[in-house]
Amino acid sequence: AQKITQTQPGMFVQEKEAVTLDCTYDTSDPSYGLFWYKQPSSGEMIFLIYQGSYDQQNATEGRYSLNFQKARKSANLVISASQLGDSAMYFCAMRDSGAGSYQLTFGKGTKLSVIP
Amino acid sequence: DSGVTQTPKHLITATGQRVTLRCSPRSGDLSVYWYQQSLDQGLQFLIQYYNGEERAKGNILERFSAQQFPDLHSELNLSSLELGDSALYFCASSTHLGTGGYNEQFFGPGTRLTVL
Numbered sequence: 001a002q003k004i005t006q007t008q009p010g011m012f013v014q015e016k017e018a019v020t021l022d023c024t025y026d027t028s029d030p031s032y033g034l035f036w037y038k039q040p041s042s043g044e045m046i047f048l049i050y051q052g053s054y055d056q057q058n059a060t061e062g063r064y065s066l067n068f069q070k071a072r073k074s075a076n077l078v079i080s081a082s083q084l085g086d087s088a089m090y091f092c093a094m095r096d097s098g099a100g101s102y103q104l105t106f107g108k109g110t111k112l113s114v115i116p
Numbered sequence: 117d118s119g120v121t122q123t124p125k126h127l128i129t130a131t132g133q134r135v136t137l138r139c140s141p142r143s144g145d146l147s148v149y150w151y152q153q154s155l156d157q158g159l160q161f162l163i164q165y166y167n168g169e170e171r172a173k174g175n176i177l178e179r180f181s182a183q184q185f186p187d188l189h190s191e192l193n194l195s196s197l198e199l200g201d202s203a204l205y206f207c208a209s210s211t212h213l214g215t216g217g218y219n220e221q222f223f224g225p226g227t228r229l230t231v232l
Contacts, residue, residue, distance in 0.1 A: 045223035103149055106159035
C-alpha cells in the first residue's frame with residue numbers, strides 16, 4: 001500500500017504568491033518523521049523542512065512551513081512569496097521506524113511552476 | 117553542497133554490462149542509503165548500510181549489490197544491466213542509525229545511468 005500520497009502532479013503559482021503542496025501519509029507507527037525535498041531540473045535533492053510526529057508546533061524554515069494535521073495524516077508544504085527559483089519537483093517523504101530501518105518512503109512528487 | 121559525493125556523475129553502458137557507483141558520505145556520517153529514481157517507479161529505497169554493516173533492504177534486485185568500506189564510502193554494483201535499469205541513483209547519508217529525532221538524510225548529486 002502506498003504510504004505517501006501527493007495528489008497534485010503539477011501546480012502553477014504566480015510569483016510572490018503563496019502555494020500549498022499537498023501530502024497525506026499512512027503509518028501505524030506512532031513515531032515517524034515527515035520531510036519535504038526539492039528537486040530542481042539539475043537533479044539534486046535539496047532538504048527543505050522536517051516535522052516529527054511528536055512535535056507540537058508546525059515546522060517553519062524561512063519561506064517554507066509545514067501544515068501538520070496529525071489526525072488527518074496530512075503534512076502539506078506551504079511556500080510563501082513564491083520565487084522563480086522555486087520552480088522544481090517537490091517530494092514529500094516519510095521515515096518511520098518500522099522494521100528497524102530509517103529509510104525514506106517518497107511520494108510521486110508535485111511539479112511546481114512559478115509564473116512571472 | 118550537501119557534502120555527499122557521488123561518482124561518476126553520468127554513466128552510459130550497454131545491456132548485460134556491470135557498473136559500480138561510488139558514494140562518499142558526509143564527514144562523520146555512519147549511515148549510507150541508496151535510492152533509485154526512475155520515471156515509472158519514482159524514488160525507491162534500495163539498501164542501507166550503517167558503519168559497514170547492511171541494515172535494511174528495500175526494492176533491490178538480486179543483480180544489484182552494495183557494500184560499505186571501513187572508510188565509510190559505499191559502492192553500489194549493478195550487473196547484467198537491462199534497459200529498465202536506466203535511472204538516477206542517489207546516495208544519502210545521515211549521522212547515525214536513526215533512533216528517533218531528526219536524523220536528516222543528506223543526498224548526493226546522483227549518478228545518472230543510461231543503459232543502451
